[in-house]
Amino acid sequence: MWKFIHKLASPPHFYDLAAKIIPWFAVVALALIAYGAVAGLFLAPADYQQGDAFRIIYVHVPAAYLSMLAYSIMAISAGIGLIWRMKLAHAVAAGAAPLGAWFTFLALATGSIWGRPMWGTWWEWGDPRLTSELIMLFLYFGYMALRAAIDDTAKADRASAVLALVGAVNVPIIHFSVEWWSSLHQGPTLVREGGPAIEPAMLYPLLAMIVGFSFLFGALLLSRVRTEVLYRERRARWVRNLLLPSGESA
Amino acid sequence: MPGLWQGLRSIVRRDLLLAWKRPGDMLNPLFFFAMVSTLFPLAVGPSPEQLALSGPGVLWVAALLAALLSLNSLYLSDFEDGSLDQIILSPQPLPLLALGKSISHWLISGLPLVIASPLLAMTFRMPANTTAVLMLTLTLGTISLSLLGSIGAALTVGLNRGNALLSLLILPLAMPVLIFGARTVSLAAADDAVAAGIYFLAAYCMLALSFAPFATAAALKISNE
């Protein structure tokens, strides 16, 4: 088992293994998203309260879920890289950040679009989920900005790892704070916690979308990390052999 | 083995001495605080109800911005003149010294804001019963900001345009403080229960106290390389 993990941590092995995994992830993602989209957008019955507008949850909820998953992956791999000094872990964190930011943005955009027919405005500060997501976006921007500001890759890795870990501690606190803040005014919320039980015809497509998005994220992440690895190891022999298959020297 | 208390005292004393020689360190955040607090009424109009309503929020945002302004230079001069090398290499644990710097930062930049806040609260026509809550929340809040802000300051010391980056990094950390601080004062003005907010601020402060010095120490070592 340890041997497998040890092997995985080596960049060339990861590069090859990831190349094999990505197509599978992509196929699964495509299948699940196709099912979820068709079932959710067309087949599921309209919500008794919101009509067809609710269908945006099939994108909004997975996006929001993934924005948090991406941050967790980013923080955990940054932590592994910092504590065990694994270079690959840092590459994973670096790759996860922009993806997470995009999912966060998607969650915000779909949340805003959903809000328009419901509240009449494009933005509702009273909604804790939306406000939390906005702060999440700032966390991602901060991480990426810090990385970009430091020239030395190893130093950038470690500094942003500290930031990611500090942010990780703060994320639950932020959520709680925003919940409390919005509970002072009974504002409209997007997803009613503990509301009427969601019926299976609505639930299964949603689950499919969430899992499908996760696989999509996985495929995209592995792809990004491959590129990161290639860039970071660009001086190593295995990369040169890869890029010049005929064996000629650069 | 050097005494920990002596180490802490040394660095707090040094920073206070430096602030004494450069009074700007203390006065700048204070002036900024007062200035921002005055700009708001000028901009939104002098209606007393509006001022009283927005007072807690405005004062809190002003305090937050003033704290951000002063955080930028927390480690800058130490980094530039090589003192940071000596601090990192001292036999004292680095988190302890980082804590000391946060303490002195609060004494220099945070405490004056707390002391000045009742005066400014008066200009906002905030009711007198809110003053105690305002000062308490600002105390807990500015202490948290000094602690958490030092992490951001340590991460960005020596970077170009570290200023703007520092604000971006600290903003998410500061938001819970701002939310609970400002809203608790508003609740006090409406004679509602403030215990929840104050407990939260105290808990957040304790949390910051327990992990911020370690995070700052880790960040300092990385930034100083």
Add this chain to the structure above:
Amino acid sequence: MQPKDAKTLTELLSGTELCLLRGERCLFRELNFALSAGELMLVQGANGCGKTSLLRAIAGLLELETGYISWQGVPTTKDRQSFSGDLVWMAHRVGFKGDLTLVENLRFEAGLRSASLAEIDAVLDRLRLSSLTDLPLRSLSAGQQRRVALARMLTSDARLWLMDEPFTNLDRDGRMLVEDLISEHLAADGLCIVAAHQDVRLEVPMQRLNL
């Protein structure tokens, strides 16, 4: 375990298979050294070749890519604090606050080390700084500031001295002062590593490391 001969028994500081990356550049790899009590190691090389980085890595300010430093047989990463207590670092930048006076600066450092300043007057006399005690450090010349940095070495009882370009900004008298101080420190069983781009002529056991 290899049998320890007489030399390794007195080796207090050693570096094993050191490799350091700065950005994309590899400054040195597979570097080994060992230093005994009373020895001086002179690190030489052109500007930018990694002398400062090597010293900073030994001190623990920089992380090594591979390899480790041992002090008294124990890798320094195991007990950083106690190793820090045994060394004094003299960098290119003096490391004092310009706004504070000499005494205020030294008092701060003494507080960190729990050292006493009882012999401070003698030290300042030796370094010809006695008349400058009440001025802010900012107003001292570069040479005078470097001598203040020497006060740091003299007021601590650390065994290992790490000095990066200690002769910068010093006149001939200043150079001789530094050389005397190093000799005395080595005679008292101390160790010293000096990075310099000019040669150091001293009658002491000396190793040279060329980067």
